[in-house]
Ligand SMILES: NC(=O)c1ccc[n+]([C@@H]2O[C@H](COP(=O)([O-])OP(=O)(O)OC[C@H]3O[C@@H](n4cnc5c(N)ncnc54)[C@H](O)[C@@H]3O)[C@@H](O)[C@H]2O)c1
């Protein structure tokens with residue numbers, strides 16, 4: 009574990025209070041470690057403290073709470089209270105008339121904390137524990153979840169936990185990833201997650217077969233009254249005539265939603281000799297043909313089917329899609345299976361359709377409200393078979409889901425792009441490795457361009473040009489755009505921008521980013537030749553950065569895997585984008601490189617790269633100098649005082 013000292017010297021002195029104020033308050037940001045706890049209690053006599061406020065850095069000041077009065081300060085209680093907090097602030101309130109107070113704040117590198125809010129398979133937990141502190145806390149109330157979340161970097165849930173906007177707000181930016189250990193993400197407020205820059209990942213494949221098998225189990229059990237007959241026999245009855253079923257062979261099954269589960273249900277139902285049709289406005293016809301199923305319209309599906317099995321997600325478009333109106337279009341005596349989401353059926357309308365005999369039977373695994381009310385007419389209906397959301401609940405599926413989600417969450421916490429991201433672009437691994445240096449280039453160009461702005465109406469309009477020999481469809485620019493946005497916004501705000509919230513953050517700031525493609529001739533081996541970023545309607549602190557068309561313009565390329573700045577305004581330069589950069593406009597004349605280099609050398613600032621771009625010999629030239637260290641103001645001033653230097657700017661990457 010690495011120890012980070014929060015100050016150059018171990019003690020922070022608080023000057024004596026003045027201005028007649030009762031107390032002075034200061035905040036030290038640090039990272040939890042038991043040594044912080046013990047050092048506070050051992051270095052500061054508890055009697056000297058009136059109060060200690062502990063506040064998680066991620067929490068809003070308003071939610072800061074006084075955990076204990078000083079006379080009860082004990083390092084044990086402090087470490088107990090903070091054992092799950094990898095980052096927090098300490099505010100020490102110094103009582104009146106004390107001359108000074110010393111506090112040591114030593115920070116330790118902490119593991120991230122993952123809150124597992126619903127039961128997860130052991131293999132997944134083991135994977136998580138290798139990388140993070142894992143807090144398994146089940147059946148939390150919404151309030152408890154909001155309280156705990158401020159201490160967590162990741163949250164893992166199944167369908168039983170509502171991850172509402174309040175949860176993201178309570179996390180105040182610390183929550184980096186929500187892992188849904190399953191498919192349906194209707195219990196996660198995706199808009200709120202995106203706005204808070206929180207990645208949402210799911211485990212979309214591991215429970216597909218389990219859900220499909222459960223669908224078939226419900227279909228066959230319903231057709232043969234298995235559940236009702238079982239209950240009857242167990243209650244001492246022997247009702248062979250009452251529980252005569254219906255056969256499946258030759259019957260038409262409409263699969264609504266021809267995705268992963270729908271396709272698997274189709275395969276199995278065909279094996280039972282059923283005629284399967286499917287409705288899915290977004291499914292590819294060739295995939296349906298490959299499984300030997302016909303895709304039909306919604307009305308045709310529901311009006312010709314003997315059995316209807318639901319397999320679409322719950323979205324505003326699918327909410328209550330089976331309702332009074334649509335039940336009226338169904339064949340009398342239709343049977344319905346739902347292992348998708350309860351909300352896709354208007355449950356009151358289903359009760360009416362059952363009572364009217366339009367629907368002969370229903371088999372339901374999912375409900376609008378889970379668990380449903382005990383007196384629900386639907387649940388208690390004699391023609392309804394129910395299970396408590398068991399579709400994904402097989403030993404095999406749960407182990408698979410746990411591993412799938414643990415890998416996705418750990419990857420996301422490591423900053424890797426997730427293949428199962430729900431609210432960020434999914435980029436296949438091979439595309440990602442090809443784009444990686446350009447992703448870095450994109451962010452650095454954004455950073456450089458925005459630091460060149462000095463005035464105007466603010467950064468509102470940015471044009472990005474991608475020059476490539478590849479066909480437009482062959483280049484996914486979402487990642488690049490997100491990173492340019494990050495580069496543009498982060499240096500001028502306190503907003504943390506990532507792939508998830510980049511577009512949202514740009515929109516919030518009224519920043520319009522337009523993208524253009526410049527199609528080049530030649531071999532499309534590399535995905536991109538260069539990226540150009542232009543900011544319109546602004547003035548620049550380095551006038552030479554304004555191109556002839558009037559925008560701040562920077563352009564870059566990747567050379568040997570390293571991003572390079574290759575153009576500033578109308579000047580061609582070539583400097584690798586590592587460390588920081590000094591841009592200097594001068595009258596082109598011999599000895600300039602030497603003069604600037606020796607001024608930097610005097611202060612031991614290492615020059616990594618130097619390049620001069622000029623319009624014509626002995627006229628204006630722009631010198632781009634890459635430096636490893638930040639030069640002092642005095643050194644920069646000396647550069648500015650070289651007679652031939654007309655303007656210069658220091659840019660941090
Ligand atoms: N009961 C359970 O335990 C359980 C287990 C797994 C999945 N599920 C649920 O099953 C459903 C399907 O899961 P999946 O893994 O197959 O998802 P999926 O994304 O692979 O498939 C969903 C399909 O629904 C289609 N669709 C979207 N809108 C539609 C509409 N208006 N009409 C018809 N089709 C539409 C999509 O095009 C897609 O093909 C989800 O609701 C999921 O949450 C439940």
Ligand SMILES: O=C(O)[C@H](O)COP(=O)(O)O
Nearest residue numbers: 166167168190191192400
């Ligand atoms: O969407 C899903 O994956 C299923 O509904 C399973 O939900 P569960 O993880 O709560 O069982």
